[in-house]
Amino acid sequence: MGLTGVMLSLSMLNLNFDYAGCVKVSERVNWRVDEVMPQDTRLDFTRPFLPEQLARTRGLSVLAGEAFLNDIERRSLNQISGNAYLNLFSFVEEYILATMLKHAQAEVFGDPSALRALTRFVDEELKHQALFDRYKLAFQRDFGHPCGVLETAQEVAEVIMSHSPIAVLLITLHIELMTQQHFTECVKDADVDPLFKSLLKHHWLEEAQHARIDALELDKLASVATPAALELAADEYLGILEAFDGLLKQQAELDVRTLAEATKRTFNDQKAPRFRRRNWRTTARPSSGMA
Ligand SMILES: [Fe+2]
Ligand SMILES: [Fe+2]
DSSP, X not given: OOHHHHHHHHTTOOOSXXXXXXXXXXXXXXXXXXXXXXXXXXXXXXXXXXXHHHHOOGGGGEETTEEOOOHHHHHHHHHHHHXXXXXXXXXXXXXXXXXXXXXXXXXXXXXXXXHHHHHHHHHHHHHHHHHHXXXXXXXXXXXXXXXXXXXXXXXXXXXXHTSXXXXXXXXXXXXXHHHHHHIIIIITTXXXXXHHHHHHHHHHHHHHHHHHHHHHHHHHHHTTOOHHHHHHHXXXXXXXXXXXXXXXXXXXXXXXXXXXXXXXXXXXXXXXXXHHHHHHHHHHSOSSOOO
């Protein structure tokens, strides 16, 4: 089935969960930032942060037939990518929480369960940002080198939110399903830094409800949308995905720059373009495929 067919079938979604159930689970799994990462936690850089399926640094030990990154440099790149990975969540949560605030507003005087689910969703995203910001500060303090991350969350949020609400919900559902896939398929059983794994686990516990709420909101809008509106949303969704690809490329460039500083190496020789391209591809398509 093509994307248009998928979009048309959205108007017939048959979901076996509801807002009240999401609230119940959200209350059960709820956690506080201080429990997951107490203030002044020191980071341990003796182990990788991301699993190999997401960081994919193993293949960088040799490039163009020559030794390229040694074990310590590859572990550093893994940790730099881990910090950028958390920042990307915090980055997209900026537009997601602003969008969900609008969805919550639409339910004032409407369905109380939907309103509770949506307001909890917004509060949880704010909490996730607080957790990831705390981690980023600790990383900057303990890593010992400046670490560049994307800092245009607000501008990007405005651009994303200028699209149709269905397109915005589609990209949000995509991101939140990807979060779950990464945790269950790559992180859960990986031999990585326990704090980093715990952060991703706690994030995933709440994201599971978010994906369901996205689907419920999508169902609400798609069931009254015209086929033309659904097709427009599909096109916009693909356009936003392409824009995200560009952002991931920018982040990969920043990662390479940080690694150069941390290892006191330069990557501006013949190998640099291939290295950057490889690094961006593995960040953009970490597991079985983002898009
Ligand atoms: Fe989140
Ligand atoms: Fe979320």
